[in-house]
Each structure stands twice: as C-alpha cells, then as structure tokens.
Amino acid sequence: xxxxxxxxxxxxxxxxWNILMNPDAIAKAIPGVKEMVPLEGETYxxxxxxxxxxxxxxxxxxxxxxxTEIEAPDRYRLTAEGEGQQSVINGTALITMQPAQEAGKTVxxxxxxxxxxxxxxxxxxxxxxxxxGLLSRQFFGGLAKQLKAAEKEAKTxxxxxxxxxxxxxx
Amino acid sequence: MSTRxxxxxxxxxxxxxxxxxxxxYTDDMALPGMLHMAMLRSPYAHAHIKHIxxxxxxxxxxxxxVYTATDLSLGAVPCAxxxxxxxxxxxAHPPLAADKVRxxxxxxxxxxxxxRYLAQDAADTIHxxxxxxxxxxxxxxxxxxxxxQLFDDVPNNIAFRWIASSGDEGVEKAFAEADVVVKDRIVQxxxxxxAMEPRAALAQWNSGTGEMTIWCTSQNPHIHxxxxxGMLGLAEHKVRxxxxxxxxxxxxxxxxxxxxxxxxxxxxxLNRPVKWAETRSENxxxxxxxxxxxxxxxxxxxxxxxxxxIRGTVYAGMGAYLSTAGPGIPTILHGLMYCGPYTIPHxxxxxxxxxxxxxxxxxxxxxxxxxxxxxxERLIDQVARKLNMDxxxxxxxxxxxxxxxxxxxxxxxTYDSGNYEVALDKALAMIGYAxxxxxxxxxxxxxxxxxxxxxxxxxxxxxxxxxxxxxTGFQGGLWESTIIRVTPTGKVHAMIGASPHGQGEETTxxxxxxxxxxxxxxxxxxxxxxxxxxxxxxxxxxxxxxxVAGAALxxxxxxxxxxxxxxxxxxxxxxxxxxDYEDGKFFVKGxxxxxxxxxxxxxMATLAWNMPEGMDPGxxxxxxxxxxxxxxxxxxxxxxVEIEADTGIVHLKRYVAxxxxxxxxxxxxxxxxxxxxxxxxxxxALFEGVVYDEHGQLLTGSxxxxxxxxxxxxxxxxxxxxxxxxxxxxxxxxxxxxTGTIASTPTVYNAVIDALQPFGIKTMEMPLTAARVWEAxxxxxxxxxxxxxxxxxxx
Numbered sequence: 019x020x021x022x023x024x025x026x027x028x029x030x031x032x033x034x035w036n037i038l039m040n041p042d043a044i045a046k047a048i049p050g051v052k053e054m055v056p057l058e059g060e061t062y063x064x065x066x067x068x069x070x071x072x073x074x075x076x077x078x079x080x081x082x083x084x085x086t087e088i089e090a091p092d093r094y095r096l097t098a099e100g101e102g103q104q105s106v107i108n109g110t111a112l113i114t115m116q117p118a119q120e121a122g123k124t125v126x127x128x129x130x131x132x133x134x135x136x137x138x139x140x141x142x143x144x145x146x147x148x149x150x151g152l153l154s155r156q157f158f159g160g161l162a163k164q165l166k167a168a169e170k171e172a173k174t175x176x177x178x179x180x181x182x183x184x185x186x187x188x
Numbered sequence: 189m190s191t192r193x194x195x196x197x198x199x200x201x202x203x204x205x206x207x208x209x210x211x212x213y214t215d216d217m218a219l220p221g222m223l224h225m226a227m228l229r230s231p232y233a234h235a236h237i238k239h240i241x242x243x244x245x246x247x248x249x250x251x252x253x254v255y256t257a258t259d260l261s262l263g264a265v266p267c268a269x270x271x272x273x274x275x276x277x278x279x280a281h282p283p284l285a286a287d288k289v290r291x292x293x294x295x296x297x298x299x300x301x302x303x304r305y306l307a308q309d310a311a312d313t314i315h316x317x318x319x320x321x322x323x324x325x326x327x328x329x330x331x332x333x334x335x336x337q338l339f340d341d342v343p344n345n346i347a348f349r350w351i352a353s354s355g356d357e358g359v360e361k362a363f364a365e366a367d368v369v370v371k372d373r374i375v376q377x378x379x380x381x382x383a384m385e386p387r388a389a390l391a392q393w394n395s396g397t398g399e400m401t402i403w404c405t406s407q408n409p410h411i412h413x414x415x416x417x418g419m420l421g422l423a424e425h426k427v428r429x430x431x432x433x434x435x436x437x438x439x440x441x442x443x444x445x446x447x448x449x450x451x452x453x454x455x456x457x458l459n460r461p462v463k464w465a466e467t468r469s470e471n472x473x474x475x476x477x478x479x480x481x482x483x484x485x486x487x488x489x490x491x492x493x494x495x496x497x498i499r500g501t502v503y504a505g506m507g508a509y510l511s512t513a514g515p516g517i518p519t520i521l522h523g524l525m526y527c528g529p530y531t532i533p534h535x536x537x538x539x540x541x542x543x544x545x546x547x548x549x550x551x552x553x554x555x556x557x558x559x560x561x562x563x564x565e566r567l568i569d570q571v572a573r574k575l576n577m578d579x580x581x582x583x584x585x586x587x588x589x590x591x592x593x594x595x596x597x598x599x600x601x602t603y604d605s606g607n608y609e610v611a612l613d614k615a616l617a618m619i620g621y622a623x624x625x626x627x628x629x630x631x632x633x634x635x636x637x638x639x640x641x642x643x644x645x646x647x648x649x650x651x652x653x654x655x656x657x658x659x660t661g662f663q664g665g666l667w668e669s670t671i672i673r674v675t676p677t678g679k680v681h682a683m684i685g686a687s688p689h690g691q692g693e694e695t696t697x698x699x700x701x702x703x704x705x706x707x708x709x710x711x712x713x714x715x716x717x718x719x720x721x722x723x724x725x726x727x728x729x730x731x732x733x734x735x736v737a738g739a740a741l742x743x744x745x746x747x748x749x750x751x752x753x754x755x756x757x758x759x760x761x762x763x764x765x766x767x768d769y770e771d772g773k774f775f776v777k778g779x780x781x782x783x784x785x786x787x788x789x790x791x792m793a794t795l796a797w798n799m800p801e802g803m804d805p806g807x808x809x810x811x812x813x814x815x816x817x818x819x820x821x822x823x824x825x826x827x828x829v830e831i832e833a834d835t836g837i838v839h840l841k842r843y844v845a846x847x848x849x850x851x852x853x854x855x856x857x858x859x860x861x862x863x864x865x866x867x868x869x870x871x872x873a874l875f876e877g878v879v880y881d882e883h884g885q886l887l888t889g890s891x892x893x894x895x896x897x898x899x900x901x902x903x904x905x906x907x908x909x910x911x912x913x914x915x916x917x918x919x920x921x922x923x924x925x926x927t928g929t930i931a932s933t934p935t936v937y938n939a940v941i942d943a944l945q946p947f948g949i950k951t952m953e954m955p956l957t958a959a960r961v962w963e964a965x966x967x968x969x970x971x972x973x974x975x976x977x978x979x980x981x982x983x
Binding site: 074077101102103104105106133134135136137139140141143144 | 228229230231232292311312315469472473881883885886887888889890892893
C-alpha cells in the first residue's frame with residue numbers, strides 16, 4: 019500500500035530538520051507512543067511501544083523505529099516494524115524536506131509504503147489509508163506544536179503569528 | 189379420521205427455546221475448574237517459522253500453559269475423502285504448524301489460561317520470527333511454473349486431478365460436429381459459510397475413568413468421535429462427543445479441525461476442563477470456506493437447440509490443507525452432475541484440486557452441485573442467445589422425460605425419479621412468463637431494465653449408499669441407524685445418529701413416528717447429538733437426514749407397530765392377521781369399538797405379566813438403513829430483477845420456486861429450508877465474496893467487510909411444489925436442505941444478464957454488486973473508461 023502526503027511547517031528547513039531528528043520530539047508527536055527507548059549499539063534506532071486504534075482493532079503494538087539514509091538537512095528514511103493484536107505492520111517512508119515557495123516555510127513530503135498482515139489486514143485494511151493520513155497529520159501537527167512551544171519559550175511571540183502556525187496537509 | 193400429521197405444517201418444536209434464549213450452546217457451558225484456550229495464529233500466508241519465544245506469555249499470572257508444535261503428542265488432522273484415481277496427495281496437516289505456516293490463521297501456539305481474555309492477551313505476547321515466503325491465492329495461477337510451492341512433495345501445488353467422462357471420443361466428436369459451441373470462464377468465488385454460531389469446543393478429561401468428553405459444534409458427532417479418538421490416541425469407547433444446540437453449520441461444522449483436538453489434548457495434559465470458542469473474525473479466518481473454482485467450460489449444441497455435449501476444466505482451490513471432505517466436493521459431488529436434468533449424451537469434467545496459501549475449503553451448502561448447476565444454466569442461456577431461441581424452450585427441449593424408477597445418465601449415476609417439465613410449467617404459469625416478456629420489452633423502451641432468469645435443476649443428495657461412499661474414497665459409511673424406545677406410559681424416545689442443527693427434525697421426525705403409530709407428537713422426543721446416548725450415524729449434511737435417518741426411523745417405527753399389533757392381538761385374544769390399525773388403536777377387523785391403544789399394548793408389553801408365546805418384553809426397536817441409491821430432488825426457479833440504470837443496483841422483484849422433494853412431512857419446514865437456501869444462493873449471485881490480497885491477507889475478515897444478505901434485499905418468495913416420490917425410500921422422501929442454494933444463484937445471475945441484454949453483456953464475475961453492474965453498463969454506453977473488473981462484453 020502506497021501512502022503519500024505533505025505538510026507545510028511555518029519554520030525554516032534547519033528548524034524542521036532539527037526537530038525531525040530529535041527522538042524525544044518524535045516520541046512525543048507519534049500518536050499513541052507510550053515509550054521510545056534507544057536501541058543499544060545503534061544511533062538512530064529505537065524500541066517503541068504505541069497504543070493505536072484503527073477501525074475496530076485497538077491495542078498496543080511494539081516494534082523498532084529506525085532512521086537511515088540520512089542526508090542532512092534534506093532527507094532520511096524512517097522505517098517501522100511493529101507487531102501486536104495478532105498483526106504485523108511494516109512501513110517505510112522517505113521523508114524529504116525543502117523550502118516552500120513562501121519564505122521561511124518548509125514543505126515536508128513523505129512517500130511511504132506500508133504492509134499489514136494478520137488481523138489488522140483482515141479487519142482494518144480498507145480504513146488504513148485514511149487512518150494513515152490522520153495519523154500523519156497528527157504527527158506533523160504535533161511536531162509543529164512543539165516548535166511553536168519552543169519558540170514561545172525562547173522569546174515573546176505576538177499571539178497573531180502563532181494562531182496560524184499550524185499549516186495543513188496538502 | 190383426524191387430519192394426518194404427515195404433511196401438516198405444525199410449528200417447529202425447537203423454536204420456543206431457540207427464540208427465548210433457553211437453548212444451550214457449547215459456549216454456554218461452564219465446568220468447575222475450567223480453563224480457556226486461545227490460539228496464536230500466523231499473520232502471514234506463507235512463511236518459515238524460525239523461532240518462537242513464549243517466555244513472556246509463560247510468565248503471566250493466570251497463564252497455565254503455553255504449547256507449540258514441539259510440545260504436542262497429537263495426531264495430524266486427517267483428510268477423510270480420499271478420492272481414488274486422482275493421484276491424490278495428502279500432505280500432513282499438523283494441529284500446530286511446526287516449521288512452516290501456509291495460510292493466515294494457521295495456528296502456531298496455544299495458550300491455556302484461567303480467563304478467556306487473559307489467554308488471548310498472553311497469546312499476543314508470543315513473538316514468532318518468520319521468514320516470509322510468497323503467497324498464491326488463485327488456484328489456477330498456483331499450478332503455473334514459478335508459483336510458490338506449499339509442500340515440497342506436491343509439484344505445482346496439484347493435490348489431485350480427477351476426471352469424469354462419458355467417453356472422451358464421444359465428447360470430442362460432439363464438439364467437433366456441433367453447430368454452436370459456447371465457452372465461458374466462470375469464477376465460483378470463495379464464500380464464507382457464516383453460521384450464526386461460530387465454532388466452539390469444551391473438553392473434559394476424566395483421569396479417574398480415562399474418559400474424554402468433548403462438547404463441540406458438530407454436524408456429525410459420531411464422525412468427530414471416530415476421528416478425534418484417533419488423533420488423541422484414545423479408544424473410541426472412551427471418547428464421548430456431544431453436539432449440544434448447534435447454531436447452524438451449512439457444512440462448516442462437518443470437518444474435524446485442529447482446535448477441538450487441541451482443547452481435548454490440553455485437557456488431558458492439564459487434567460482440567462478446557463474451553464475454546466471462536467470469535468467471528470476468527471471464524472471468517474480459519475473455519476472452512478466454500479466454492480473457489482475457476483472453471484473453463486463449454487457446451488455444444490445443434491442448430492435446433494439440442495445440447496450434444498458439455499465439458500469443463502475446474503481449478504478447485506483446496507486452501508492450504510485438505511479439509512475432512514474437501515477433495516470430494518469439486519469431484520464426486522460436482523463433476524458427476526454435469527448433465528443436470530437434461531438428456532445431454534456427452535459430458536466430461538476434469539477437476540484439478542489445488543493447494544493455495546488460503547483457508548481450507550470444504551462443503552458449503554450445496555457443496556459442488558451449486559457450481560455444476562450454475563455452469564450448466566449459464567451455458568444454456570448463452571446457447572439460447574446464440575441460436576436466438578427462448579431459453580425456456582431450449583431447456584424444455586432438452587429435459588429428461590418423466591421417469592418413476594430410475595434413469596441412468598451418461599456419467600453413470602442413476603437418478604431415482606423425475607418429472608421436470610411439470611415443475612417448469614407450474615413455475616412459468618406462476619410468474620406469467622409470456623406476459624413478462626411483453627412487460628420487459630415495454631420497459632426497455634422507457635429505459636427500465638427488467639430481466640428474468642429460469643433454472644431447471646436436479647441435484648444429488650441423501651448421501652448415500654455406503655458401497656458408493658467406499659468406491660468414491662469416502663472414509664466412512666453413509667448409512668444411519670436409530671433406536672426407538674417406548675416408555676411404559678407410551679412416550680417415545682427416538683435416538684438418531686444424525687445430528688440436526690437447525691433443520692427441524694425434532695419436529696418432522698416426531699411427525700413421521702406419530703404418523704406411523706398414532707402417538708401424539710408431544711409425546712415423542714427425538715434425541716440426537718450425543719454419542720453417549722445415540723446409535724452410530726454419519727451426521728447431518730448433503731440433505732441426507734430425512735432421506736436416510738428418516739427411512740431408518742420409519743422402518744423402526746413399523747417394527748414397534750408390528751410388535752404392538754401382536755401384543756394387542758394377544759390381549760384381544762385374536763389372531764394377528766385379524767387385527768386392524770387406525771389412529772393409534774388396534775382392533776379386530778370389523779369391531780373398531782373394542783380396541784387396544786398403542787399405549788396399552790406398550791404398557792402390557794413392558795409389564796410383561798402376560799406375554800404372547802416367544803415375545804420378548806418391552807417396546808423397543810432398532811434399525812440400520814443403508815440407502816440403495818441417492819435421491820434426486822428437482823424443480824424450477826424463476827427470478828425477475830430490475831436494474832437501476834443510475835446506480836447499477838439489482839432489485840430482486842419476484843422469486844418463484846417450484847421444488848419437488850417428494851412428499852413433504854411438514855410444508856412449513858420445507859418452505860423454511862427453501863427460503864434460507866434461496867437467500868444463501870442469491871447471496872453468492874449478488875453480494876458475497878471472499879477477498880484475499882496478493883499477499884494472501886484475508887480482506888473480508890468481518891461482517892463489515894463481507895456482505896451477508898439481509899432481509900431487505902428480498903421479496904416475498906412465491907413457493908409451490910410437485911410431488912414425485914423417491915421409489916426407493918419407504919415413504920418416498922427426498923432431501924430439501926440445499927435445493928434453494930443450488931438453484932437460486934444461476935436464476936438471479938441469469939436474470940441480471942437478461943436485464944443487461946441492451947448493453948450486450950454476456951458474462952460477469954460474481955458477486956453482481958451495484959458497482960460492477962454499473963461499470964458494465966457505463967462501458968457499454970461508452971461514457972466511462974472503467975477497468976475490466978470482471979466484466980466481459982458480448983459481441
């Protein structure tokens with residue numbers, strides 16, 4: 019299953035890159051993540067536990083998240099292998115960043131391939147694309163929120179600017 | 189004389205408990221100390237098992253045991269229909285996968301815990317390392333070079349190759365000389381049986397007596413005992429199988445599955461009762477599926493509409509393992525019926541059973557005959573279209589003339605009795621066929637699309653003569669037996685080996701007995717389902733219970749009657765030959781006022797104070813019955829549909845069914861069987877279909893994804909019948925459990941194709957969903973560039 023999407027951040031590419039490489043920020047932003055612990059002996063790999071509900075299948079999944087093919091500050095590949103609920107989830111996404119036409123903004127594009135096996139496939143497959151879209155929006159939206167919060171902490175920001183800092187997915 | 193109980197539409201005696209919640213199913217049972225079993229099932233269609241880590245599950249509080257294949261001492265799950273002359277391969281089907289999984293749902297480990305939900309949660313913690321292999325779900329593709337191989341010793345995944353032929357030379361010649369030949373590629377899509385109650389098992393090992401009791405959802409508890417005792421290594425007399433209330437089966441509760449055996453084995457191992465109950469999604473994943481044919485079929489005819497030959501090659505998906513009766517379905521129960529009710533002189537069926545990385549298939553209501561009738565009726569309509577003949581007249585021209593005692597078809601079967609044209613004419617009159625054609629022509633002018641489909645069918649059921657069972661490789665007999673016991677006060681216990689699970693024999697069999705000896709239905713109990721208190725029988729499937737067990741019952745009741753007659757004669761101090769019987773009373777000919785009732789005769793025989801010379805006490809009879817032939821019910825079904833031009837939705841406007849199952853014991857129950865059958869058959873035509881993705885993942889794993897037909901889709905059915913007794917049954921009965929399913933799929937399908945004639949559509953893949961029909965109409969209109977999604981245009 020192919021899933022594509024993009025998200026526009028109201029921050030420059032370096033800021034977006036930094037947060038997309040920050041495991042703590044990612045752990046906070048991934049919907050339902052309960053735990054994300056670095057894997058010993060690997061720099062960009064974590065063991066994660068997440069609670070996710072898709073259609074009528076809701077429950078806890080555990081797995082490994084890895085970043086590879088890192089080319090700062092433009093792209094990396096995010097892969098996830100998880101299992102739980104009598105199901106196996108495998109996903110890999112190439113995440114690419116580039117400046118938006120509008121100055122100071124950054125477009126993040128992802129091109130993902132996911133496969134489901136087991137119960138999730140048999141019950142939730144037809145809903146997984148829309149669920150993936152929703153989860154992606156939640157993920158990047160969550161990162162944007164964190165950027166905004168960090169910005170607030172760093173300096174005083176006029177309220178008007180922050181009100182539209184969360185751009186939508188295109 | 190009072191109204192005869194035979195033929196009376198009394199209400200089903202089973203229903204009050206079923207509709208008020210009083211019925212007790214396997215999952216309603218609870219025993220002290222009972223544990224629960226959950227299965228860890230493969231998420232992959234095909235993979236090597238590299239490693240299984242059960243440590244977390246083992247350590248969970250409340251988990252009693254976790255077992256994998258290496259822990260088991262349990263026999264393989266056997267296949268019990270070893271079709272001969274087919275080079276049948278029967279690779280072992282281990283109860284838990286050891287080194288390889290072969291379909292999504294293949295069990296890898298079991299968890300036994302104090303609580304059902306805990307067992308499932310613990311199973312979820314088991315980590316299995318798999319090496320994923322290629323999947324193949326299409327049975328034709330699975331035979332091609334390069335397809336993933338399920339078993340090392342089964343080349344090209346071919347489980348068997350079976351041929352039925354009236355003579356290949358004759359078939360070839362008929363096709364060579366035919367004026368018209370029509371060909372079709374038919375996909376008999378996979379179906380889910382969807383019994384209302386999923387499967388369940390509760391096993392109790394008694395270490396003191398060495399006895400195993402298994403309550404389970406079974407259509408044939410004696411077969412389950414027979415096979416489970418072998419798998420468990422227990423002597424058969426130490427195993428008792430009880431099918432309590434069983435909420436439907438439609439074939440899916442015939443097979444012996446690993447699950448029941450695993451629960452029983454765990455109960456022995458742990459010396460505690462163990463229960464396992466399927467969820468609905470588990471039911472869809474691992475309980476057998478039905479159909480799954482890809483067929484290449486063709487029919488030859490002369491220009492005057494005489495059908496001269498039919499032949500086909502069937503790729504029958506067996507799934508990952510051979511289920512209990514799997515190989516017999518697309519062969520014996522399918523290919524031998526290629527001639528239908530027609531005088532077709534030449535026929536040939538080649539059926540290739542194929543392993544695919546999918547759930548095993550087995551008998552699903554109709555089992556092989558719906559597929560045979562479907563291809564026949566599809567081809568006949570296409571021949572009619574090609575010859576510009578009315579499809580009804582083409583059928584009429586080829587129907588076998590009436591026969592009362594045997595008609596042998598070129599494929600070797602001898603049909604018992606038939607009078608096909610009478611049923612056809614009755615159905616045509618009911619629907620108003622000639623008028624409909626005018627209405628249809630008128631409607632088309634207005635842009636409304638009406639269609640009519642007519643099926644004239646006959647089918648083989650009442651399985652069957654045991655000698656034939658043996659000759660066709662069925663690893664059992666097909667007789668039935670009964671014990672009828674009359675209590676001192678004249679109440680009846682009739683114990684049968686067959687195992688009704690929704691068909692209503694508690695009512696109809698009481699009617700049969702009552703009709704013979706005058707004891708009222710309320711005083712008769714039909715006991716079934718428990719190997720501990722019923723005599724041996726081979727179960728309820730193949731519309732066999734009434735034709736076979738019913739025959740045993742009638743003959744046993746007649747023994748009771750003759751003993752009661754002799755007892756009455758003794759009490760009346762008359763010769764037996766002088767005793768007449770009417771309405772439960774025995775009297776000396778000409779003196780009906782001085783009588784002994786069956787109850788009086790029974791009481792005196794039971795007290796045994798004054799018995800006739802040489803007569804044993806008591807009032808009891810037993811009877812075995814091995815039928816001399818199958819029975820062949822038949823009939824005509826007609827459907828009228830209207831297709832919404834804007835949406836492609838098929839509306840079923842009218843449905844007429846004229847069926848002949850011989851004399852009807854209870855017309856209300858017959859109607860119920862036909863109603864349910866029609867709905868399931870129409871389900872295949874319009875709504876249902878299992879979908880696997882290319883990785884072998886089942887995408888129709890819940891009732892949200894799999895369209896079981898609903899009442900709103902159906903009109904009131906218009907039923908009638910004709911009565912052609914079976915010459916070999918004691919009261920002429922034929923089976924009627926599957927006729928509706930067998931006839932209705934092609935009837936509705938042909939009606940849809942008929943409606944779509946202005947669009948030139950010859951054939952489409954089922955189910956004929958609104959999307960598929962709409963797309964076909966758009967393509968023909970030239971206004972859309974839809975995919976070829978199962979649609980083949982005509983020319």
